[in-house]
Amino acid sequence: MASSVTEPRPSDSSPAAGAAAGPGGPTPSVTRRKGLSEKNRPLWLLIPGGFLMTIVILIPLAMGIWMSVIDLDQYSLRRWVSAEFIGIQNYIEAATSSDLLRSIWLSVSFAVISTLVTIPLGVAAAVVTQNAYRGRALVRSIFLIPYVLPSFVVASVWRTMLQPDGIVNVTLTNMGMDGGLWLNGPNAYWTLVWVEIWAAWPFIYLLALSGLQAVDHEVHEASALDGALWWNKLRYVIFPYLKGPVSLAFLLATLNHINNFTLPYVLFGAPAPSDVNVLPILVYVTSFQSFRFGLSAAMAVVSLILIAIPLFIYLRAVKLDVHDGGKK
Amino acid sequence: MSIDAANPIEKQAKQPIRRDAALEVTRLMPRPLLIVVTVLLCALVLTPILYIFLASLNTDVGVASGEFWPSSFSLDSYSKIWDSVGLAKAIGNSLIVSGATAVVSALMAIGTAYVLVRFEFRGRLTVLRGLLGLQSIPGTLMLLPVFVLFSSAGTYLGVTVIGTLWGLFIAYLTFALPFSTWVMVTYLRGLPRELEEAARIDGASNLGILFRIIIPLSWPGIIVSAIFAFLLGWNDVLFASVFTRPDTHTAAVALQVFASAVEGGAIPVYSQMMAASLVCAVPVVVLYFMFQKYLVGGLTAGGVK
Numbered sequence: 001m002a003s004s005v006t007e008p009r010p011s012d013s014s015p016a017a018g019a020a021a022g023p024g025g026p027t028p029s030v031t032r033r034k035g036l037s038e039k040n041r042p043l044w045l046l047i048p049g050g051f052l053m054t055i056v057i058l059i060p061l062a063m064g065i066w067m068s069v070i071d072l073d074q075y076s077l078r079r080w081v082s083a084e085f086i087g088i089q090n091y092i093e094a095a096t097s098s099d100l101l102r103s104i105w106l107s108v109s110f111a112v113i114s115t116l117v118t119i120p121l122g123v124a125a126a127v128v129t130q131n132a133y134r135g136r137a138l139v140r141s142i143f144l145i146p147y148v149l150p151s152f153v154v155a156s157v158w159r160t161m162l163q164p165d166g167i168v169n170v171t172l173t174n175m176g177m178d179g180g181l182w183l184n185g186p187n188a189y190w191t192l193v194w195v196e197i198w199a200a201w202p203f204i205y206l207l208a209l210s211g212l213q214a215v216d217h218e219v220h221e222a223s224a225l226d227g228a229l230w231w232n233k234l235r236y237v238i239f240p241y242l243k244g245p246v247s248l249a250f251l252l253a254t255l256n257h258i259n260n261f262t263l264p265y266v267l268f269g270a271p272a273p274s275d276v277n278v279l280p281i282l283v284y285v286t287s288f289q290s291f292r293f294g295l296s297a298a299m300a301v302v303s304l305i306l307i308a309i310p311l312f313i314y315l316r317a318v319k320l321d322v323h324d325g326g327k328k
Numbered sequence: 329m330s331i332d333a334a335n336p337i338e339k340q341a342k343q344p345i346r347r348d349a350a351l352e353v354t355r356l357m358p359r360p361l362l363i364v365v366t367v368l369l370c371a372l373v374l375t376p377i378l379y380i381f382l383a384s385l386n387t388d389v390g391v392a393s394g395e396f397w398p399s400s401f402s403l404d405s406y407s408k409i410w411d412s413v414g415l416a417k418a419i420g421n422s423l424i425v426s427g428a429t430a431v432v433s434a435l436m437a438i439g440t441a442y443v444l445v446r447f448e449f450r451g452r453l454t455v456l457r458g459l460l461g462l463q464s465i466p467g468t469l470m471l472l473p474v475f476v477l478f479s480s481a482g483t484y485l486g487v488t489v490i491g492t493l494w495g496l497f498i499a500y501l502t503f504a505l506p507f508s509t510w511v512m513v514t515y516l517r518g519l520p521r522e523l524e525e526a527a528r529i530d531g532a533s534n535l536g537i538l539f540r541i542i543i544p545l546s547w548p549g550i551i552v553s554a555i556f557a558f559l560l561g562w563n564d565v566l567f568a569s570v571f572t573r574p575d576t577h578t579a580a581v582a583l584q585v586f587a588s589a590v591e592g593g594a595i596p597v598y599s600q601m602m603a604a605s606l607v608c609a610v611p612v613v614v615l616y617f618m619f620q621k622y623l624v625g626g627l628t629a630g631g632v633k
Contacts (some may be wrong), residue, residue, distance in 0.1 A: 039447060040534065042442075042447075042534040042538075043443060043449060044442060046440055046443055048439075049436050049437075049440045049505050052436075052498070053462070056402060056470075056474060056499060056502035056503075057462060057465070057502060059473075059477065060473030061469075063473040080480075124365050124369070125369050128357065128362050129357050129366075130356055132357075135545075139366055142370050143370075143373065143540040145374075148613055148616045148617075149609050149613070150580070151563055152462075152565050152583060152584065152607065153605045153608050153609045155470075156584070156587055156601065157605050158376070160587075160605075161379065163596070164599070166598075167383075167391075167396060170404055182574065186521060217354065230355075230356065234357075259466045259468075261565070261566045262580075263469055265584075266584055269588060283468040287471075288570060293476075296472060297472060300468060303468070304469050307464060307465075311461065314460075314464075315460055
């Protein structure tokens with residue numbers, strides 16, 4: 001689900017980080033508030049959300065892990081509680097006789113390539129819209145278009161344009177080139193990368209822009225006084241400011257690419273051509289078209305572990321932010 | 329600056345010159361390069377967008393024969409899609425589910441966030457970290473177990489969930505909550521405590537404070553979290569493709585089904601495809617540009633500084 005919400009998670013460095021860190025900021029009002037809140041905390045407000053998340057996230061998560069160790073197909077699905085326990089056989093099958101390893105490779109390489117291309121694009125866009133000029137608001141709005149358009153719309157549109165007789169091939173033929181197939185065969189992988197890049201670079205742009213805005217005017221003045229050439233100024237003065245935001249963007253964008261189901265699904269349909277059989281598609285097809293539910297659950301658990309690595313780094317980075325955030 | 333001092337006669341022109349000088353200081357690239365980069369990026373974005381517009385105003389035959397510029401403009405595609413795609417019903421479904429998700433999740437998020445920000449209790453940090461972690465759980469992992477759980481509700485409780493909009497709503501609401509709550513948490517942290525304390529001294533209850541003080545002060549945060557919940561529902565294909573029947577298809581699924589059907593046909597109706605895509609994008613684009621100020625601020629607030 002997180003795949004469709006592709007925005008930076010505010011990791012916060014807010015004024016109230018003192019409150020967040022709790023015991024860190026003991027002022028008289030804190031003690032008084034605490035005394036009051038001990039008696040009269042409306043903790044029941046947490047119940048509705050907690051209830052929903054337990055029913056629709058935590059329990060299914062546990063069910064998913066359980067399903068990965070039982071023999072579950074379309075016949076045993078109705079009685080899934082009493083399906084046969086088969087230990088790690090689903091995992092063995094996933095690793096040895098399914099497309100899992102290939103899909104992991106496809107997903108990871110696709111995600112990393114997409115991120116590596118979008119970062120320079122996003123940073124360049126942030127750099128050119130840093131200074132106010134007439135029409136800048138328009139340019140900024142244009143830059144946001146791919147980010148704003150729903151993924152399924154982006155995918156439908158590119159799918160239409162990249163048809164064998166679509167506009168892309170017609171244009172290429174007019175220019176004397178042979179287009180070939182974009183939605184099938186070996187080119188499909190690069191089609192996926194291209195469309196993902198087209199749709200995802202404004203995300204980097206937004207994060208880089210917020211990084212640029214943290215650069216004080218004095219810094220610009222100082223480097224102007226030193227007579228820094230623009231390239232040196234960017235390289236040695238400005239880019240260090242972007243290191244934090246861009247690393248965060250790298251992590252989040254890569255996670256989003258790996259989790260992206262909508263784009264490959266709408267672009268290529270399911271089952272997807274083998275060159276774009278990325279992890280989310282594989283898991284989806286294995287359960288809802290091949291009806292190998294147990295096997296699919298095992299694949300899903302493996303992909304969760306894969307996701308957990310960057311996610312863990314991200315959560316640690318955020319935790320640091322909360323504690324350092326006292327600066328306002 | 330020294331230019332100003334050297335030309336005391338041109339005092340009137342002082343302001344513009346100074347502004348230019350300030351611009352020169354913060355400029356990060358030489359002007360020509362800046363223009364080239366801007367134009368290239370705009371072309372990258374606008375070329376496909378322009379094509380969508382033109383194709384949607386073309387005829388199906390015109391688009392199929394590979395015209396970029398239509399030989400005749402018509403709005404036919406826009407009137408056909410309501411029948412051929414079933415777009416009216418689908419957009420209605422999407423609006424209901426996403427709208428309900430937006431409103432309910434924003435309400436729940438603000439209550440939860442209020443407790444998380446203003447009160448101390450055991451496990452608070454765990455909940456906060458959980459909110460972040462849950463946002464990144466892949467939908468594909470949740471789809472099967474949630475599907476089985478919802479089907480079981482039919483088998484054991486006699487409540488049909490799969491195929492109805494309720495199932496989608498509950499799923500979207502739950503998946504929207506972690507992010508909505510997180511947005512509200514970051515927003516409420518920025519609100520001063522003094523007003524609440526004053527109200528408390530005046531005898532206001534927790535709920536009174538929530539409704540009379542927190543909510544009226546938090547509109548920007550509420551809007552951001554509601555819009556993201558709306559987008560989550562509107563943009564989802566994964567859950568909608570499994571949880572809906574033809575009469576409960578959302579816009580995303582209807583468009584996808586139409587696309588697959590179209591390619592089997594004798595004459596591909598690409599023009600209708602483009603018109604339908606545009607219509608599906610409109611509500612989202614309108615929301616974004618209406619609330620752009622809040623959204624971009626909400627996105628980047630605290631995000632990386």
